[in-house]
Amino acid sequence: MQRIRLTNTVFEGLNNVYVLEGPANGDRGEELVLVDAGVALPDVREQLAAGLADFGHEIADVDRVLLTHWHADHAGLAGAIQAESGATVHVHEADAPLVAGDEASVEEERRLQQEKFREWGIPEQTRAELVDFLTDHADLSGEPCDVTPFAGGDEFAVGGRTLEAVHLPGHAAGLSAFHDPAADEAFVGDVILPKYTPNVGGADIRVDDPLGRYVRSLLDLIDLDPGTAWPGHRDRIDDPAGRAATILRHHVERTENVVDALADLGPSTPWEVSAALFGDLHGIHVLHGPGEAYAHLDHLAGAGVVERDGTRYTLVDADPAVSALFPDPGIDRVVEWTGE
Template structure:
C-alpha cells in the first residue's frame, strides 16, 4: 500500500489517496476536482509507474468533494468501477433529485439556525464555487455495511460509520500488526471531523457519530489510515479523545445557555467559535446544532422557535455520553 498526498486549499489539511497496486490497481478516495490536484494525482501515480488508465477500481470513503471529486474523470479515462456506500451513492452520482434535496436541506438549515442575511449570502457565494469541485459525472456501484472486496489477495470490509457523512465508511483489513482500516474522515489525527454541518441529511448527528466512535473502539484497530494528514498509530485512543472532546463541547453549550439565556443556533455558534468564514460558516452552527439537538433529545434544553432554553441547569453532561473502559 502506498499513499499519494494531494493539496487541498478548501478544506483542512492535505488529502490522502491510498494506492493498492498489484494484479489490479485500486485507489481509496480520489481527491478534489481542481487542476493542480489533478496533476498531483497523475504525478503521484507516475511515481509508482502507473497512469490513470491503469486504475481498475476506486473505493470512496464518502461523498464529500475533497474525497470524491476526481472520481468521475478518473473513471472516464480508465473505466474503473467506483464504489461508495449506498447512502452517499446518489450524491456521488450527482442525481438531480439528490442534489436538489441536499440544496433544500441547506437552505432550511440556514433558516433554522437563524443565520444573518449577509453571512448566509457569503456562504451561498462560497457554494457556487464549491459545487464545481464535485467534478464529472460518476457511474456509481453502491455497497452496504459488511460488504467485502478482494483487492490483490487482501480482503477489505466496509464498516459504516455515519456522523460526519451519512454514508461514511471505513475499509478494514488484516495488516502486519493486526486489524487496520482506511477510515476517511471518521477520525482524523489533528482536527475533529465536523458533525452537524458536514452532511445535513444525518438525523441526530451527534448520537450517530458517538455510535460510530464506539464502533471504531470495538474494532480495536492497530492503525488507521485517515483521509487527511498522517497515519493514526493509536486509533482507539484517538476515537476516545474525540468522544471526550464532544462531551466537553456539550458542557460548553450548556455553559453558553446558562450564561446568556435562550439562544438560537447561530448565537451559540458565535459564542463557541467566534467569527467564521467560507465553509466554517456552515460547520460552526452545524456543530452547535448537533449538540443542541443532543441536549434537546435528552430533555436538557427545550426549543421555542429558533431559540433553545436550558431547563436542566444542573445536568451532569458526562451522563449523556457512554462510559468506555
C-alpha cells in the same frame, strides 16, 4: 500500499489517496485500486497523476476507486478518473446518489441546507454569502460518475487482501471505513483525524441526530480496534481506538461548553451559540460552526436538558450531568492533538 499526498486549500487540507495494487480476482491479472480520489482541481489532478507515476502507473491504469464518503475533497476526482480509465467507483449506498450527480438528490440536499440555515438562525445576509460560497465551489465535486453502491459488511478483494466496508456515519451519512483484519489496519476517511475533530452537523445536513450517530460510530471503531488507521487527511494514526476515545471525550467537553454558553446568553440560536464557541467564522466554517453547535443542542434537546422553540434553544436544566449523556468509551488511553 502506497500513499499520495494531495493539497486542499478549501477544506481541511492535505488529503490522502491510498494506492493498492496486486492480483485481481479471476483472470484479470494485476489491478490498481485507489481509496479516495481527491478534490476536482487541475493542480490536484496533476498531483495525483504525478504520484501514480512515482509508482509506475497513470490514471488510465486505475481499475477501481473505493470512496470513504461523498465530500468533494474525497470523491471530486472520481468522475475524471472513471472517464479516463473506465474504473468502477464504489461508494456507500447512502452517498451514492450525490456522487452520481442524481439531480433529485442534489436538489433535495440544497433544499435541506436552506431549511437548516434558517433553523440555525444564520442571519439572512450571511446565509446568502454562504450559499454563494457553496455555489462558487460546486465544481470541486467534479464530474458525476456511474457508481456501484455498497452496504456495511460488504467485502472487497484487493491486491491479495480482503477489505470489509464498515459503515460509520455521523460526519457523512455514508461514511465508511475499509478494514483489513489480517493486516490489522483500516482506511477510515474522516471518521477520526489526527489533528482536527471531524465536523458533525454541518458536514452532512442529511444525518439525523448527527452527534448521537457519530458517537455510536466512534464506539463501533473502538470495538473494531484496528492497530493502525489511515485517515483521509494528514498522517497515520497508531492508536485509533485511543484517538476515537479522545474525540468522544472532546464532545463531552464541547457539550459542557454549549451548556455554559446557554447559561450566559439565555435562549439562543445555534448561530449565536457557535459565535460563543468559535468566534467569527469564514468560508466553509460558516457552515460547520453553527452545524456543530446545532448537533450538540439537538443532543441536549433529546436528553431534555434544553427545549427548542422555533430557532432558539433554552436551558431547562441549570446543572445537567453532561457526562451521563454520553457512553463511556471503555478505555483510558488519551491521544492528544493540536487544533480544534
